[in-house]
Amino acid sequence: MPQVLAIAGSPSHPSRTYSILESATRILEAEQISTQILSVRDLPAEALLFAQFDHEAIVQAASLVEQANALIIATPVYKAAYTGVLKAFLDLLPQTALAGKPILPIATGGTIAHLLSIDYALKPILSALGARYILAGAYFVDSQVQRNEDGSIQLEPEAEQRLQNSVQDLVAAFRPAPVAAISR
Numbered sequence: 001m002p003q004v005l006a007i008a009g010s011p012s013h014p015s016r017t018y019s020i021l022e023s024a025t026r027i028l029e030a031e032q033i034s035t036q037i038l039s040v041r042d043l044p045a046e047a048l049l050f051a052q053f054d055h056e057a058i059v060q061a062a063s064l065v066e067q068a069n070a071l072i073i074a075t076p077v078y079k080a081a082y083t084g085v086l087k088a089f090l091d092l093l094p095q096t097a098l099a100g101k102p103i104l105p106i107a108t109g110g111t112i113a114h115l116l117s118i119d120y121a122l123k124p125i126l127s128a129l130g131a132r133y134i135l136a137g138a139y140f141v142d143s144q145v146q147r148n149e150d151g152s153i154q155l156e157p158e159a160e161q162r163l164q165n166s167v168q169d170l171v172a173a174f175r176p177a178p179v180a181a182i183s184r
Contacts, residue, residue: 009086099130
């Protein structure tokens with residue numbers, strides 16, 4: 001069964017970004033695709049800040065990236081870019097860590113003004129790590145994500161459909177297409 005690693009780049013929890021990532025993994029699990037969420041905020045701060053490539057937690061996280069068939073990388077947008085904690089983690093991955101893996105970038109932000117942060121901030125670093133198949137991605141404005149009293153979220157219908165479509169694009173990117181039967 002294919003494995004998708006979902007990387008949460010939010011420095012806070014709970015967060016809208018993490019909740020959207022959870023929604024994406026539920027869509028994948030409904031497709032019988034196993035998923036795992038790696039929250040970079042849970043990695044040791046010292047290992048990230050001092051670039052301790054050999055730290056056990058960093059080695060383990062990098063191994064998860066290596067073993068995954070595809071990745072979702074989600075981040076809130078701060079000052080028109082991805083978070084510093086996500087950058088610190090990505091800097092510790094091997095140069096070709098994302099080679100051969102479809103990547104779905106997801107970003108959340110306070111305004112539509114940061115819509116292009118996926119294209120101008122996140123995609124270049126993913127490319128630098130060897131990613132060659134980066135999907136269009138999905139950007140969500142905070143106002144499209146409503147937090148319920150129980151802590152769950154509710155996406156606006158249009159945002160929910162975009163998330164569904166983006167995740168389905170990821171599924172199509174790494175799941176082999178069915179082979180048509182040859183009739184004689």
